[in-house]
Amino acid sequence: MITPTIIGRAMLIAFGAFLISVPWLIPALLNRFWVSVIAEIMIWSLFAASVNLLFGYVGLLSFGQALYFGFGMYGVAIGVATLGLSFWPAFGMGIIAAVAIALISGIFAVRLTWHYFAIITVVFSLIFYFLAVSVKPLTGGDDGINFALPPTFSFGGVVGSFSSENFQYFFILATVSLCFFLMHCVIRSPLGKAFVAIRDNDVRAALIGLNVYRLRLIAFVMAGFLAGVSGALFAFFGRYASASYMFYHVSGEAVVWAIVGGAGTLFGPIVGTSLFIVIRELVSTHWEHHSLIVGVMAILVVILAPKGLVGLWNDRLARWGERGKDASIRTSLRTDP
Amino acid sequence: MGSFLVMLDTLLLLALNGLIWGLIIALIALGLSIIFGLLDIINIAHGDFFMVGTVLAWFTLELTGNFWVAFLVVPLIGFIFGALIQRVVIQPIRNVAALSIVATFGLSLILQEGVRITFGTTPRRILPPIHGTFLLFGIDYEIYRLFAALIAILALAGFFMFLHRTKLGTWMRAVRHDRETAIAMGVPAQRVYVLTFGIGFALAALGGVVAAPITTVEFRSGVDILPFCFMAVIIGGLGNLPGTAAAAVLLAFLEGVIQSFADPTIARISSLVLMSAVLLARPQGLFKGLTK
Numbered sequence: 001m002i003t004p005t006i007i008g009r010a011m012l013i014a015f016g017a018f019l020i021s022v023p024w025l026i027p028a029l030l031n032r033f034w035v036s037v038i039a040e041i042m043i044w045s046l047f048a049a050s051v052n053l054l055f056g057y058v059g060l061l062s063f064g065q066a067l068y069f070g071f072g073m074y075g076v077a078i079g080v081a082t083l084g085l086s087f088w089p090a091f092g093m094g095i096i097a098a099v100a101i102a103l104i105s106g107i108f109a110v111r112l113t114w115h116y117f118a119i120i121t122v123v124f125s126l127i128f129y130f131l132a133v134s135v136k137p138l139t140g141g142d143d144g145i146n147f148a149l150p151p152t153f154s155f156g157g158v159v160g161s162f163s164s165e166n167f168q169y170f171f172i173l174a175t176v177s178l179c180f181f182l183m184h185c186v187i188r189s190p191l192g193k194a195f196v197a198i199r200d201n202d203v204r205a206a207l208i209g210l211n212v213y214r215l216r217l218i219a220f221v222m223a224g225f226l227a228g229v230s231g232a233l234f235a236f237f238g239r240y241a242s243a244s245y246m247f248y249h250v251s252g253e254a255v256v257w258a259i260v261g262g263a264g265t266l267f268g269p270i271v272g273t274s275l276f277i278v279i280r281e282l283v284s285t286h287w288e289h290h291s292l293i294v295g296v297m298a299i300l301v302v303i304l305a306p307k308g309l310v311g312l313w314n315d316r317l318a319r320w321g322e323r324g325k326d327a328s329i330r331t332s333l334r335t336d337p
Numbered sequence: 338m339g340s341f342l343v344m345l346d347t348l349l350l351l352a353l354n355g356l357i358w359g360l361i362i363a364l365i366a367l368g369l370s371i372i373f374g375l376l377d378i379i380n381i382a383h384g385d386f387f388m389v390g391t392v393l394a395w396f397t398l399e400l401t402g403n404f405w406v407a408f409l410v411v412p413l414i415g416f417i418f419g420a421l422i423q424r425v426v427i428q429p430i431r432n433v434a435a436l437s438i439v440a441t442f443g444l445s446l447i448l449q450e451g452v453r454i455t456f457g458t459t460p461r462r463i464l465p466p467i468h469g470t471f472l473l474f475g476i477d478y479e480i481y482r483l484f485a486a487l488i489a490i491l492a493l494a495g496f497f498m499f500l501h502r503t504k505l506g507t508w509m510r511a512v513r514h515d516r517e518t519a520i521a522m523g524v525p526a527q528r529v530y531v532l533t534f535g536i537g538f539a540l541a542a543l544g545g546v547v548a549a550p551i552t553t554v555e556f557r558s559g560v561d562i563l564p565f566c567f568m569a570v571i572i573g574g575l576g577n578l579p580g581t582a583a584a585a586v587l588l589a590f591l592e593g594v595i596q597s598f599a600d601p602t603i604a605r606i607s608s609l610v611l612m613s614a615v616l617l618a619r620p621q622g623l624f625k626g627l628t629k
Contacts, residue, residue: 061435108617115379118438119571120616126564127609134602249560252381252442259439292450298443302436303429 004321019173023166032165034281039169041270041277042176043233048257048269049183050226055255056264057187058219059199060113063251064121067105067128068224070246072098072231074132074139077241081147082138087236090150094232095225101128102224103217110216113202122248132243144242162236172233179229184266186222195219199264256294260301262308271309348597350476355593357482357551359586360489364544365562366569366585367496367578368537374513374576375533378427378437382445384563386538389448390415390545391554392456395463404466404550408488411546412539419538420531427534445559452556460555485547492543493582496536500578509533513576565589568612574622584622 018025019038026034047069054060075094079085085093105124112120132139139145151161152171162168186192194215197205206212235241244250253276261272276294283290305312369383390411397407426444430436465481472478500506511519512529520526552558568588573580588608595604615622 055435061438063438108613111617112620114434115373115575116616116620118379119567120613122564122567123609123613123616127606127613130602130606130609134600134606248564252438256439256442259436289450289454291446292454295443295446295450298446299426299440302440302443303426306430306433306436 004317007317019177023169035165035169037277037281039172039237041274042172043230043237044254044257044277045270045273046176046179046230046233047227048254048261048273049180050223050230051251051254052258052261052263052265052269053183053226054219054223055258056262056268057192057195057199058216059202060110060216060219061118061255062109062121062220062223063118063248063255064123064125065223065227065254066246066248066250067121067125068098068102068227069231069234069250070125070128070132070241070243071101072228072233073235073241073245074145074231075228076232076235077145077147078138080150081145086150087152091232091236094235095228098228098231099221099225102221102228106217106220106224110213110220122251125246125248125251129243129246129248132246139243140241142243144240144244146240149236149239168237172237175229175233179226180266183222183226187266191215191218256298260298260308262310262312262314265308265310265314268308268310275309344597346476348594350473350478351593351597352590353473353478353593354482355590355596356586357486357489358548358593359589360486360493361544361548362562362565362569362589363582363585364489364492364547365541366566366573366581367493368540368544369566370570370573370576370578370581371509371513371533372537373570375509376423376427376431376437376530377434378441379434380537381438381441381563382448382559383441383537383541383566384559384561385445385448386415386419386541386559387545387548387562388556388559389418389452390542391549391552391558392452392545392556393542394546394549395456395461395554398463404463407546407549408543412543415542416535416539418542419535422538423531423534428530431530449556449559456554456556458556460553462553463550465550481550485551488547489544492540492547496540497578505529505532564609568608571612572615572622577622580622 022038023035026032026038047065050065050068051062054062054065072094075097076090079090079093083090105121109117109120109124133141135141149162151159152167153160160167160171162171187195194205194210197208197210198212198215202212205215231245234245257272257276258269259272260275261270262268276297279293279297280290283293301309307315365383365387368386369380372378372380372383393411393414394404394407397410398404422444426440427437430440465479467481467484469480470477471480500510508519508524508529509532511522511524512526516526565588566585569585570581571584572588573582573584588611591611592601592604592608595607
């Protein structure tokens, strides 16, 4: 008997197998360029996941996640280029910077909800965007910072470095998978249930004894962590950091990716991000106005599939499962004399 | 002493410029505020409505050779655009407010790309329809800027007259105040939504026409102006229309004053910090109780 759960597991395994085989499969089928596109998709999916953790599971729509992405990115770039750190300390510095600023701004931001929350997160990210643009000696402003990559590790003769494209790919795959796995664990834990309770009804959640403010803050810091990791990875991936990645358009794109893919589902952000980046890469070489397609698609998905693509798929699957059950009940009834 | 006088002159000039910009921003922010108050929509595309206004003003000047036509035609086109957008994009997602952010973000991309395709990427300037300058604080000041302020004031007054003196305006206030009761009393809420979105777009487009000879016309100008409009709406208080207009003028005036001794970015950062403080301490806005 094929149930929706089995279909889900099979798809997950197939997806994992595909991701592991990408560095050999894709160059054989297409070309090497698409390997780095897929690596980029993974990084941005993690960024969209940070929006999803807040909006999809706690009900807070953040329009300023680019701030934490930017701190992760600048933590790495300043660590390597200015302080001369090696790979891991720079990576750590990026993540710590992102988590710290998420904690500080979260203390204020999660006092507000819904519209006000969306607006104050944009305002915070704009403040730091303008600061990053004006403090040129530290951040390079809009021109940004270019840096040379330190090797990730070296044991005796074995050196792992992002200069090897396969190493870069698998490092990103491993880090992003780990983050998604952690998010999966959190969502299934009592903490995750508390998040969903707050999303569905914060008054009731408070009445059953949940500390709504503290739980929202925890979620906010976790989302800052995810965005920070993705920003740090992106800095290593592009060997580059720039204030332009802290502008609110970057946050907005992540919101679109997460909601179009399906907010409140683990894989929604991956689907949404893949869709938009693949379209961008396919179209932008032929037609420079690919944003037009992105805009039209965002509107169409929101109108036709308000739960996002993964939400739509889950509904279809659930209905199909229901029908299977009905059929078996009906047959069992019919065999009864 | 002399340098002090020069500084005072610059201060007064920048303050006056700020005041005039504030009046234009007030027009745009009013549109944002009525859309927010009535339809519960955070309109990310609102800055682009303004940008479309500037571009349409440029096209009108190109086609007819007469800038004055733009003052009539562009808000009208804006109204039609707005009404269409409400029907096609906003109406289907009315019940899920969170989706409106995604939809209007998509709309913003479409408008920007649409303008890039038709108008191009090069920023252009429009000569003010009233030439001439007069001596003000030791500088030749453009007469058009004063005229722009006058138009903005007239439009603001006209809008408030419309809101308080006409049947449609009363309907709009009724739906904002209590949707259910208004519908029960026979107000056609559906048509009021279309009307509101149309007027919101028209106000932003009019702001674009007024501002076009003062600023540069380009597809990106909406992105810069959007945060400013949100600031006015928040600091003035969500849904508090006179408060919004007052906040816009106050903010632009303050930024003008700060710019006379500091970097424009510093001015922008200080108003953003002010806005955060208002949001956290008085989410109902600074002018609560001033007017309703």
